Amino acid sequence: MFYSVESGMLALAGLSVAWPWIVLSAVAAFAGGMWVSSRLARRRPRQDDLDATIAGRIDHEFRTPLSVIIGSAELLCDDTGGGLDDERRRLVEAIQRAARRLHRVVEDLTLVGQLQTGGFAPKREPVSLAQVADEVAEWNRVDAATKGVGLTVEVRDPAWIRGDPARLRQMVDNLVTNAVKFTPPGGSVSIVVRRDPGGSLEVEVTDTGVGIRPEDRHRIFRRFERGSHAVANHVPGPGVGLSVVEAVASAHGGRVRVDSSPAGSRFVVQLPAAAVENQVDEVHP
Amino acid sequence: MSDTPTVLVADDDRDILDIVTFRLERSGFKVIRASDGREAHELAVKHRPDVVVTDVMMPHMDGYELAKALRSDPATSHIPVIVLTALSQEEDAARAFESGAVDFVRKPFSPLELKARVQAALQRR
Structure with a gap:
């Protein structure tokens, strides 16, 4: 490895x-x-x-x-x-x-x-995932625009959680950066923050990119492993981003799921209701 | 505190010293520079700065030892110490606070944020 x-x-x-x-x-x-x-x-x-x-x-x-x-x-x-x-x-x-x-x-x-x-000890502070999504979108906006990829944020529900703000930003940033990287010009990337019916918070990052082959869908979450598309097309990256996404989600009691087709990919990080903070947050379309 | 607060900055990387000096001087601070921990300690005793910003891994005396030395000397124990370091683990931050630092800033850092932290340290005195 x-x-x-x-x-x-x-x-x-x-x-x-x-x-x-x-x-x-x-x-x-x-x-x-x-x-x-x-x-x-x-x-x-x-x-x-x-x-x-x-x-x-x-x-x-x-x-x-x-x-x-x-x-x-x-x-x-x-x-x-x-x-x-x-x-x-x-x-x-x-x-x-x-x-x-x-x-x-x-x-x-x-x-x-x-x-x-064993030195990863995530902080437990109130964090607005709406704010995280906005910040991450802002970080990636120029790269997306330069590439001709649309980037949108939609916050459907109040989205406060008790967690590590820097690591949660890192988690969402890795997903969005990957989505922009693997989406061709003219495509789009969206970030959606919402609550599911069970009260868990979900951060969904969807793209219209090249998709992930079925045989790669588990492998890409391993450290220093990369999808076959990235290898074949010499897309740069050390191959740790998704392992970090999974580790941060897991450290907050959550999980990551991925759906993909040749028309694009959808990553959903689900964070448990137990981690949700009852704070007021603005909802914006 | 005098009208122009004095900040002692200690780092063995000259580029970091230049960046921090540039930002702080532009913000109205007087800056004293040191390129290792021992020199920083001598300058702190001599000039009694209002704040010390120090790297950790430096020749002769590291930033933790510097913070401890300043804290243990009644003449300098009142000076707030901000640790500015490339060490990024939680235990590094814990060790900085145990040594007497009031703040811990990880590299890479924003000079603007560092200036704000210096101002906050001054206000807490």
Whole structure:
């Protein structure tokens, strides 16, 4: 699994952790040293430990340079420090969007590391899923518009839940980002927030994209695994987004279901009524 | 607090120092810079800033040790410390607060948000 990661960035980072074992194993094999080889096999870290280590290193090593990119771009766009003409402002905004994509990967890998080490402890605060949906739509609006994909939000019911706001945003963002990524120009992506008859809250992300093959529908929720369409068409991504979606939903007592056809996909995150907060929220079409 | 609040910023990454300095100076703060924990401690004792913003992983003295040292010295114990770090785990935040920090900001960060947190720390004094 670890070696199948397609992103060059991840593969290099992984190599930096795995190389001593690769080199030592090669030396042992060359010398015919089966005893040495078996000793190495016993000492070799478990795959899950390696994944967590790699995720942790990427997480830490990327955060400072990302701060420089995001911080500098923010200061350049700031009225007090900018004075940019429209063309240059658009370029700086492109830097901000690219940095946000990298930040998203880092946050996913952080969570992967926390899940591996048992360090994921979601907060329990009142969160408006309507607000989450609006924020996520706003983050993805430019990418969708640039691609010619329509993006809408519909909040049908009050949608407060007790949960981890950052992780819930990450969960919905991963779904919407994927939907935009796999929807061709002229298509559409919609986010719907509603209560089901049993009182559970549902966040539904529907697209008119390429769909998910039946044989991929379980695999795509595994860490570092990707759907065959993504692999065949070289669609970029580390392959952790949907595993994060499932982990966050599960940590809130919820679950994720997916329906798909060649005409598009529909992901529904269902969060239990027990997690619902009785707060007033505006409903907007 | 003087009319112009002074913020001591400690980070071994010069680019981060530049970004934080730029934002805070533009917002009317006086900024003192340090590139490691020991230098930050010396400057804090000497200048008694109104707020300290510190990285964690720095040469000579890390941000946790800096926060503890400031907290244990009556001359500096009143100075609020904000930890600004690439460490992202919950236990990192817990350790920062145990060391005496009043706030914990994860990198990547928004300079505007950091400025707001500095202002909030000043108001809580």
